[in-house]
Amino acid sequence: MGSIIFWLVLLAAVIYIISIYNQLVTLKNRFKNAFAQIEVQLKRRYDLIPNLVETAKGYLAHERETLDAVVTARNDAAAVLKALEGGNLGGADLSKLASAENALQGALGKLNVTMEAYPDLKASDNMMQLTEELTTTENRIAFARQGFNDAVMSYNTYRQSFPPVFFAARFGHPEDAQLLEFDDTAQIQAAPKVEF
Numbered sequence: 001m002g003s004i005i006f007w008l009v010l011l012a013a014v015i016y017i018i019s020i021y022n023q024l025v026t027l028k029n030r031f032k033n034a035f036a037q038i039e040v041q042l043k044r045r046y047d048l049i050p051n052l053v054e055t056a057k058g059y060l061a062h063e064r065e066t067l068d069a070v071v072t073a074r075n076d077a078a079a080v081l082k083a084l085e086g087g088n089l090g091g092a093d094l095s096k097l098a099s100a101e102n103a104l105q106g107a108l109g110k111l112n113v114t115m116e117a118y119p120d121l122k123a124s125d126n127m128m129q130l131t132e133e134l135t136t137t138e139n140r141i142a143f144a145r146q147g148f149n150d151a152v153m154s155y156n157t158y159r160q161s162f163p164p165v166f167f168a169a170r171f172g173h174p175e176d177a178q179l180l181e182f183d184d185t186a187q188i189q190a191a192p193k194v195e196f
Contacts (some may be wrong), residue, residue, distance in 0.1 A: 020164045021171045031151035031177055035089055037144040038180065042081055042101075045137045049074045052130045056111070059121035064116050066107075073107040074190055084145050091178040102183040118180075145180055153179040158159075 053067050060067060077100035084093055115121050122128075156176045159168045168174070 013018050017167060020167050023158060024155075024164065024171055024173050025170060027151070027155040028173065028177070031148060031155050032089065033152040034144070034148035035180070038141065038148055039081060039084070041137055041141040042077070044060075045134065045141065046074055046078045046081075048130060048137065052127075052134065055124065055126045055130060056115065056121060059124075060114060063114050065132045066110055070104075070107040070111050071102070074105040077104045077127055091176065094178045094180050098180060098182055105182065120152075145182070147180045149181075152179055 049070060053070055057061075057067060058090075077097070080097050080100040084097060115127075116161060158164055159173055
């Protein structure tokens, strides 16, 4: 009778350890899938930016530096995102992406400020449509990033909890996943100053 109880306890322990492994894998796959959603939206934005620049070129002939900054920032961000396609979502890699995205946001912000001085450009049907699509894409990126960060938090919380913390490194989950944080302050434009 004692040996049956021993084997049942051992079997229960093995099943529990297997469930810890499976849960770690499930949560890791969830945050990787959530990053794939961000990737789709970032690629969409990267595809829209050349159209925006081409539309603005005719109106902003004297603002070549601003347009070049947008194109360069877009290309840099796209290159960093392409490097992440292998699924390596380490902290340094996500920091590079966040930095590239912040630079792109800054360049787009400068372009928006520059476009304010060109009412004909802002009124252009193409520009209005592209601006609307970019705004929609920015909202999708923010939503996808929130989903990614939520999935990362779930993974990290489970990985750090007891008893999974004892098994995580042995099962190939040696470190916490990193959150993806963009500098949202770059997206917020200062309110216009009105003087009478």
